[in-house]
Amino acid sequence: MTQDRKKIVFHHYESTSFSEPGNANKLFFPFYCLNSLVRNSFTFAYSTNQMTTFKIPDFTKSPTIDQVGIEERVARFNTRSIKKESKVKGLKLILNMIDLTTLEGKDTEGKVKQMCYKAMHLHDILPDLPTVAAVCVYPPMVRAAKQALLNSKVKVASVATAFPSGQSTRQVKLLDTRYAVEEGADEIDMVISRGEYLKGNYNFVFDEIAAVKQACGPARLKVIFETGELSTLDNIRRISDLAMYAGADFIKTSTGKISPAATMPVTLVMLEAIRDFYFTTGKMIGMKPAGGISTAKSGLQYLVMLRETLGNDWLSNEWFRFGASSLANDVLMQLVKEKTGVYQSKDYFSAD
Amino acid sequence: MTRLDILKTYKIYIGGQFPRTESGRYYPLTGRNKELLANVCLSSRKDFRNAIVAARTAFAGWSSRSGFNRGQILYRIAEMLEGRKEQFIAELMIQGSTPKAASEEVSCSVDLLVYYAGWCDKYQALFSSVNPVASSHFNFSVPEAMGVVSIISSEESSLLGLVSSIAPVITGGNTCVVLASESKPLCSVTFAEVLNSSDVPGGVVNILTGKSSELHQHFASHMDVNALNYHREDKKEITNIREQACLNVKRVFTHSASDVTSGSPYLILENQEIKTTWHPVEQIGPGKAGY
Structure with a gap:
């Protein structure tokens, strides 16, 4: 040919x-x-x-992944002991990396407004708290979120492309994306066509990502793989390579709609793909594990993994995000615990 | 050839699982002749924290079960305990009981569980009331489960002290974290096995072994604990607990060792909140007040 x-x-x-x-x-x-x-x-x-x-490499030749090796490496990250002062810094960094998310059929402008307030005022009793990185909503809620976050540095991320299943035509997906951008979204979280990918139709997925990237214009593009549906780590590595070459600014594990969502082994495979891509092209790509990370402890474990895989350059919310809703309160509870010495209850923290 | 004894590892009970303490600490338990009976987990505040998380998670499910169903489960605990009577008697005896006292203590524990099993769907009727009010409202008060209860159970009584502190609390739909007797902890771990095999959902009862002197302040200060039941007589600890409990206005109830044997519906009531509801009287028939 x-x-x-x-x-x-x-x-x-x-x-x-x-x-x-x-x-x-x-x-x-x-x-x-x-x-x-x-x-x-x-x-x-x-x-x-x-x-x-x-x-562009041949994606069928993406490296294969040693699952046992990945799991052992992850187990080792989880043994790191993080002591008081650096723990507090880590917890604050986690807060600053959160994409506070509401993606439900029952979402209303009111709910979004409430969440945006929480994004800016995590727990006003504690001084020196950062805001979260962004809020993540459905496209029709972008305008309300944008308005509520006026005068703050919190970004608005919108899911698009027939989230969460991605089962729609290219045309609809592009319209969806453009709509979200026009409404003011700073970031777009797209889902890939998992069916096409699993069929081996890599060109289709590549073109889809590239087209959405173009439709994003100035907005940063996060590409969601829904790793829970991709079954093997090899598949996850391959789609990571493919998405980064197709123009993703961020790669993201899951929609949060199916289980398993983000896990440490999956995230490690993606981080290693980002590292290899950086060595080949010099371009930094962001990482966003989403779904299933709900405790401060696991948040810290992800930070350890990030630091030891990609280094300090990635330790900011420009390059790493947590897609989560209940994580914020757990981190806040740990921060208050560090300050007062008393274990906390959810009853005393604002609903998220 | 002589056979090596297979000794039991006494672990703690959190969320339906039997983990070792996260601290890795233990204390040796010795018998009358200073022989080693077991190495027992010396639980830490982090074990307590984990137990509270388990108890809080289990609360919604347990408190929303029907009283009748809770009664069935309590009766099932009694059945399981009856079936393992011999084991408990043996354990009580190596912890210093006479055969007669040991046998009595186990029978009494079984009976107490059956007693509370019966109360599960009845105490609501006993403690509820319809209140007369001076407006067209239907006004009634009903007891509701308080939430997560931390219990420091009797030091002297290994099994009965534990059962009598747990039963009224879970009868009322609460979940609990219990600190077992420090000097006689063996029955508590075996009782956890009974709970584990008797349809009690994981997390409803969590049992820790260790020192009250170390743990009582955390039992009292944890913001996610709604009430504390203290079954010992250390005045210093009681004062300390009452101070710490102020943080989130925990209800603190202290009991003396002599309370142990007797069951009472008022012990269920202790760990209940009374909820009063105002309901406007509706027109049911044409031109007539409904109630």
């Missing part, structure tokens, strides 16, 4: 644009090509004068 070599140009926003979304609007996509047959090299534009070109 003969292949035409054409270049696809993607923009990767400089890290400063994260805290100042205004900058991102100045960037635009100069040209874009979508055709699996003709695509085999990629150009990333870090800024107008920095370009990197690299080949």
Whole structure:
């Protein structure tokens, strides 16, 4: 098969644009090509004068994963002992990395407004608490969230592309994405077509992610794999590679709608994929485990894993997020416990 | 060839599981002739914290069961205890009881469980009331489970002290975390096995072994504990508990060792909250007040 070599140009926003979304609007996509047959090299534009070109690998040759090795490595992370002062710092960092989430059929503007208040005022009795990183809502709730978070640095993330199943046409998914962005979403959490992926239709998934990335415009794109449906760690590694090459800014484990959601082994496989991608391309990709992380202790274990796999550069909410709703209160309870020495009860913390 | 004895490992009971203490600490328990009977878990505050989490998780399910069903489960505990009578008698005897006293203590414990099994669907009727009010309202008060109760059970009585402190609390739909006798802890662990095999959902009763001197302040200060029942007579600990319990206005009830044998519906009432409801009187018939 003969292949035409054409270049696809993607923009990767400089890290400063994260805290100042205004900058991102100045960037635009100069040209874009979508055709699996003709695509085999990629150009990333870090800024107008920095370009990197690299080949898209054959995803069927993604490294295979040693499951036993991964589990043993995870078990070792969990033995790390984190003492008082660094524990408090870790807990605050966790709070700052949370995407406070409500994704239910019964969501209303009122519920979203309440959650946004919580996002900004986690527990006012404790001084020096950070805000969470973002709130995560359905597209029709974006406007309400945006309005409620005015004058704060908390971002609004919106799920899109027929979340959570992803069972819809490309056209609908793109409309969904554009709608969320137009409503003001700073970040888009898309789901991949798991059925197509499991069939082995990698080009379909690649093009889907690339098309959604284009529709996102200035918004950062998180790609949800729903790892609970992908069954093997090999599949998870392969989809991680594929999504990052297709333009994901973040890769995310799960929708939170099925069990198992985020687990440490799955997250470790994805973190290692991010590390390898960084070594190959020089581009940093974010990681977001979501669903099932509800205790401060497991939050700290994830931070240990992050630190020991990707290093200090990733230890900020620009590159790592927790998708969670009940995690925040558990972390707050631990922080109050550290301060007062008394174990806390959920009764004394605002509902999330 | 002589056979090696297989000795039992006495572990604690949290959330329907038998873990060792997370602290890894233990204390040796010796018999009359200073021979080693067992190494017993010296529970830490973190074990207590974990137990409270288990108890809180179990509370919604246990308190929403019908009284009748709770009664069936309490009766089942009695059946299981009866079936393992010999084991309990043997354990009481190595902890210093006479054969007669040991046998009596086990029978009494079984009877007490049956007694409370009967109360499970009856105390509500006894303690509820319809109150006269001066407006067109139907006003009634009913007892409701308080929540998670921490119990420091009798030091002197290994089995009966434990059973008599737990039974009225769970009869009322509460879940509990119990500290067993420090000097006579063997029956508590075996009783946990009885609970485990008698349809009691995991987390409804959690049993720790260890020192009250170390743990009582955590039993009293934990914000997720709604009431504390103290069955010992250490004045210093009682004062300390009453102070700590102020933090979240826990209800504190102290009992003397002589309370042990007798069952009473008023012991159920202790760990109940009385909830009063105002309900507007509705028109049921044409032009007539309904109630």
